[in-house]
Amino acid sequence: MIGVVCAEDNNVTENATNEDFQAIQILIDNANPGDSIYLENKTYQGSGSPIIVNKSVNVYGVDSSKTILDASNKSSIFLISKDVKVNFNGLTLTNGYNETKGGAIYNLGILNITNSKISSNYAESGAIRNEGTGKLTISNSLFDKNCGSFGAAIDNYVGYLNIVDTTFTNNDCLEGGAIYNRFGEFLVYNCTFINNSAARGGGVYNNRGGMYIYNSRFIANNVYDLGGGIKSWGSCEVYNTVLINNTAKQGGGIYVSEFTLIAENCFVENNSAHWGGGIAVEAKATAKIKNATIINNLADRGAGIDINMGSIDLQDSIVNNNVAKYGAGGIYFALLSSTVKNTYICNNIANTSGGGCYIYGFRGVVVNFTNVIINNNSASKGGAIYSTGTANIQNSILNSNNAYKGGAIYNELNLTVKDSQFFENTADSWGGAIYNNLNSFIDNVVLNSNEVKQFGGAIYNEKLVNAKNSLFESNKALQAGAIYSTNDLIIDNSQFIKNYVKRNYCVLMLSKGDVNITNSLFKFNTNADEGGCIFNYNANLLIDASQFISNDARSYGAAIDNSGNLTIKNSLFYKNKAYGAAAIDNSGNLVIIKSNFTDNVATNNGGAIDSNGKLIIIGSIFKNNLAGNNGGALILRGDTTVTHSIIYNNHDKNGYAIFNKGVENISLSNNWWGSNNPDFEKLLNMGTSDDFNWIIMSFSSNNQLIQYKNSILNINFDNVKDKMGNVYKINSTELLPIFKIALSNYGEVTISNGFKSMNKNIPLITSISAKIDNQSIILKITPTNKRIIDNKNIVVDYNGKVTYKVRVVGVDGKIVGANVAVVMKIAGKKYTVKTNKNGFVSKLFSLTPGKYSIITTYKGFTVKNSITVKKVLYAKSITKKKSKKITYSVSLKISNGKPIAGKKITFKIKSKTYTAKTNKKGVAVVSFKNLKVGKYSVIVNYLNSKVKTTLKIK
Structure with a gap:
């Protein structure tokens, strides 16, 4: 696109000697096309008429600082006609004047200007007006102090314009301080x-044309409206260009509307505007910006970039240290969806909202951030991002941002964050990392070391947060180190570790709403006054399949402090510590189902739970919990039901597992207390009635237990016993917890639904025991008198070979080792076989279809078994009419009817042998040729299996 068209000079030259335009006009009029005219180092004065160039000529000055054409503000200097080629070199064109077009030059031809200066000219349309058929090329020149209404230096109207190595300074105009382009290409x-x-376009104004800018500089240009450096209402491409210290109302560096802006490798610094200090994009324009540096710009809104009713695709760029008086220190987004990739948005400031970015949700704006680092930005709301639209963030880092609310993000509509990190963000009031006011979805996100002076070290939620697969670690707050929620909250498969508060509600504060927590871990959270992990003020809270491990609270509830509605299922509370209520402090409604409370410690009351509200416990485990005062496992101050649960080895100062503070409505039936005959006087204080049933354990077998024999062992926890000694079946065994039994010689066995039946091979032992807690049951075992065991009758389909195996017991009752001789007798033959190191002896026999008796003998002890080999080869005698070719078929299939494919079958007839393979249906077919009328014997073989048939030909 860069080109300079130079007419080739003829040998004839003319010199102008007089000092006015008329002298130059005469030379041009007398010249032939292609002639060169050389002007002396002097000033040529205009007298009110421009110089008309209607032929192809060259006009050369010796030195542009000395060869001067001065129109004295009386007329234009040159009028260039259509279809002529003109070169100007080494000229100064000054003080040209035209009310309409081209104060210095009005060009309709092909004009090249080099090494020249165009200054102090005036026209409504440019010092140079390049129009229609005009093609203007300018190089190594200067435009200074020109003025007009449209393009003080150049007005390009539907023409072609190329400018190289040229400087534009101090030009002043209404539209396009230096260049105004209408419908043209330049x-x-x-x-x-x-x-x-x-007023618009301090450096350049592109009006519905095509503009291409390379390797250029826009410095200290200014407008009072749009586009301090560049304004484009057309196609605009800018490459490797610097825009510094430009000012405007909108778009201090660049302003683009309706069309497309492509900007690559540009440097946009210290520009200022009301909107869009660096770049402004609006009126449905699209900006594609790559490898740009946008720094130190100022604006009321969108100090770096203002996308007002437009869209942007921003990649591989830096938006740094921009300052907005109000919102969007870095980037403002509105109306259309945008994308930001591989970009740094850092150190930007907004005095109100969106230090890094502001997303205005009018008409459903969506902004997608991918591989973005948003760092050290600050604002009142949303240090990194303030959004009333939809923000999607993926594979990004937001760190060290600060705000009054929402240190990193303040979300008013829809927020999705995936595979990203938030760390060291801070807020003065709410939400160290995120302030959520509507819907936030968080997936595989790390929130680490975020801090707030008041509520929600990581997140403050007012509507709905859905967090999964995420890590909340080392966040800090006055209250709620991780999340402070006033509405609905969903947490799945997430971890809350080492979060810290200066006062209470360590990890989660739940004031109301529906809250679901599943498959999550709370560990090493510290310093809360109440509710080391969760403080549930008035929410409907469900916790399922989660773990609370090694958390602490200064006063009550190292895991949970509940005054709302709380249901806990399938969860673990382990090694939590508090002054009181080591795991849970309850003053609301609490239901616990199939959960485990183990090794929790309270300095005062309630080794696991202190309940002042309604408590229901079903199918749960309380073991090894400790209270320094009352209630090793539970201290009860409200209505309580505990059923189908395990309560063992919990202690307070008096040894009690459960301490009743004068509550009448308590039910403790159908629980396991560690033995079949618990001492309730040591387990319960006198305020609790012992008129209830308790679970007992039983251990039995379905048959006599004999060494080396398989037996069915049964372990039961599905019976209850009352104080009168009556035993009943318990209802709803599916509610029972998992019982773990130490079964001698077999290790640990888990019992679900209160019963387990096991088929076990009994080793060389005299008894077997089942033990749990303080209960042990022993079953006697009868020694075996057999020397050969594991002998079985065998039934197989014929495949050529059969393996028979037994095991040998020595005279000492133990399984023998290797190389012990055993005799096997089958089909009239004897075989001596030796055992392996595990006492097994086996023999491979080649047996054809049939039923066989096998006798095994060891030191006078004999066992007898049968081996049945089922036939697989099927062939029939047939009769066929005489023909040249007789087909004959057989089938191969196992006993369940499944065909055997790909096997070789042989056929023998009249001393000839034929072969065929079975097809996928298990059928093998052969053809016999030239058989005469008569009866033939056909012998069919598969491996060693033989079938005799007849073939009759008639």
């Missing part, structure tokens, strides 16, 4: 625009 390469001014 290129700027390695040019400088300094201190130009206009």
